[in-house]
Amino acid sequence: MGAVNAVDARADRLPKQDRSRATRQRLLEAAVACLAEHGWAGSTVLVVAERAGVSRGAAQHHFPTREDLFTAAVEYVAEERSVALRSLFPQGAAGDRRAVVAALVDLYTGPLFRAALHLWVAASNEDQLRPRVTELEARVGRDTHRIAVELLGADESRPGVRETVQGLLDMARGLGLANLLTDDAARRDRVVTQWAKLLDEALG
Amino acid sequence: MGAVNAVDARADRLPKQDRSRATRQRLLEAAVACLAEHGWAGSTVLVVAERAGVSRGAAQHHFPTREDLFTAAVEYVAEERSVALRSLFPQGAAGDRRAVVAALVDLYTGPLFRAALHLWVAASNEDQLRPRVTELEARVGRDTHRIAVELLGADESRPGVRETVQGLLDMARGLGLANLLTDDAARRDRVVTQWAKLLDEALG
Numbered sequence: 001m002g003a004v005n006a007v008d009a010r011a012d013r014l015p016k017q018d019r020s021r022a023t024r025q026r027l028l029e030a031a032v033a034c035l036a037e038h039g040w041a042g043s044t045v046l047v048v049a050e051r052a053g054v055s056r057g058a059a060q061h062h063f064p065t066r067e068d069l070f071t072a073a074v075e076y077v078a079e080e081r082s083v084a085l086r087s088l089f090p091q092g093a094a095g096d097r098r099a100v101v102a103a104l105v106d107l108y109t110g111p112l113f114r115a116a117l118h119l120w121v122a123a124s125n126e127d128q129l130r131p132r133v134t135e136l137e138a139r140v141g142r143d144t145h146r147i148a149v150e151l152l153g154a155d156e157s158r159p160g161v162r163e164t165v166q167g168l169l170d171m172a173r174g175l176g177l178a179n180l181l182t183d184d185a186a187r188r189d190r191v192v193t194q195w196a197k198l199l200d201e202a203l204g
Numbered sequence: 205m206g207a208v209n210a211v212d213a214r215a216d217r218l219p220k221q222d223r224s225r226a227t228r229q230r231l232l233e234a235a236v237a238c239l240a241e242h243g244w245a246g247s248t249v250l251v252v253a254e255r256a257g258v259s260r261g262a263a264q265h266h267f268p269t270r271e272d273l274f275t276a277a278v279e280y281v282a283e284e285r286s287v288a289l290r291s292l293f294p295q296g297a298a299g300d301r302r303a304v305v306a307a308l309v310d311l312y313t314g315p316l317f318r319a320a321l322h323l324w325v326a327a328s329n330e331d332q333l334r335p336r337v338t339e340l341e342a343r344v345g346r347d348t349h350r351i352a353v354e355l356l357g358a359d360e361s362r363p364g365v366r367e368t369v370q371g372l373l374d375m376a377r378g379l380g381l382a383n384l385l386t387d388d389a390a391r392r393d394r395v396v397t398q399w400a401k402l403l404d405e406a407l408g
Contacts (some may be wrong), residue, residue, distance in 0.1 A: 037329070038329060039325065039326070039328075039329045041245045042329070114328070117325060117381075118325060120381070120384055120385060121243065121321060121322060121325045121384070122243070123385060124243075124318070124384050124385060125241070125242060125243045125246070130385060133385060134385045134386055137385060138386075160398045160401070163394045163395050163397070163398035163399070164398055164399075164402065166391065166394075166395050167375055167395045167398060167399045167402075169378075170375045170378035170379045170382060170395060171371055171374045171375035171378055172378065173377075173378030173381050173382065174373070174374035174375055174376065174377030174378030174379075174380075174381065175374045175378075176378075177321075177324070177377050177378070177381060178374060178377065180324055180325070180328050181324060181327060181328060181334060181337060181338045181341060182338055182342075187370065190367045190370075191367050191370050191371045191374060193367070194364045194367035194368055194371060195367070195368075195371045197364070198368065198371075198402055198406050201405075202402050
């Protein structure tokens with residue numbers, strides 16, 4: 001009887017967990033879109049809940065505070081982004097470094113980067129947000145660096161290689177910032193071509 | 205009598221103009237500090253006037269709108285920044301590209317970059333601000349590029365050189381962004397050393 005009840009309870013719980021996961025995901029996606037479009041000042045749990053079509057109570061059940069919601073949202077999309085980047089080159093990049101540099105730079109344009117940028121800038125002025133965003137940023141940065149090293153086939157035991165890859169990711173971040181106010185795609189494409197060449201020579 | 209009056213009027217006017225210029229400058233400096241510390245949402249003409257020790261009326265005489273005040277402020281400090289950069293190498297950089305790269309990167313850390321970053325991010329969400337900040341950013345970007353080319357002794361008639369310098373400035377911007385939440389000076393220094401070396405090889 002105990003065993004049957006346990007099975008029943010599990011069967012009942014599964015779809016509920018799925019629903020709960022779907023609600024959470026809708027909230028996270030709405031939070032990123034909201035942050036990218038309206039910035040931190042215009043992004044509250046209530047606004048996000050409405051956008052996601054979720055009640056305020058349900059939203060607060062998942063994310064008790066605004067800080068919880070927005071750091072989780074940026075983390076969620078950063079993870080999606082890493083998965084997307086890896087899936088671009090399922091067998092590795094086969095030495096096409098131009099393609100890898102372009103894909104890395106693409107990580108820093110578009111709505112996720114905009115959302116992350118709003119979060120960083122807000123965190124620089126909000127004591128409650130800063131430690132969480134700083135920790136998140138460090139984690140995402142390490143992850144991106146590891147993927148970049150792998151895809152570029154960079155040998156970090158050689159002096160300077162680690163800093164070469166870091167500088168490339170800093171450049172990608174700067175290109176993302178340059179794209180914030182105007183469509184900078186044509187110039188970005190030329191810079192990517194040239195720096196992929198320099199990188200190729202540097203990495204050997 | 206007309207001539208004497210004109211001289212008197214000029215003598216009266218000069219100190220007044222000086223006072224007016226000093227007030228304007230105090231307002232601009234206070235605006236940048238305010239934007240860097242509190243972001244766009246916390247930066248109003250009134251807050252800046254109080255910080256500068258200037259009456260609200262006098263502040264509004266100089267800058268009728270918030271947008272006027274803050275775009276003028278970032279423009280003012282960008283000009284100061286260009287002057288400072290040129291004065292670092294009054295006889296040119298004499299081939300010390302590591303020093304030039306470090307000085308260029310320094311432009312993107314510190315309070316001015318923070319202020320500019322807040323302005324860019326605010327402009328991305330505020331229709332009134334966007335065209336002015338976009339125009340300002342393009343102008344400052346061209347100016348910085350010209351100074352960088354000069355100090356690096358880069359020959360832009362050679363293919364790829366223009367994009368090499370652009371990518372360097374994008375990297376500098378990205379390094380500035382990486383410094384927003386944490387003190388990134390030690391890592392930045394290593395990246396600068398490595399990329400100055402790559403740049404030196406690329407520019408010949």
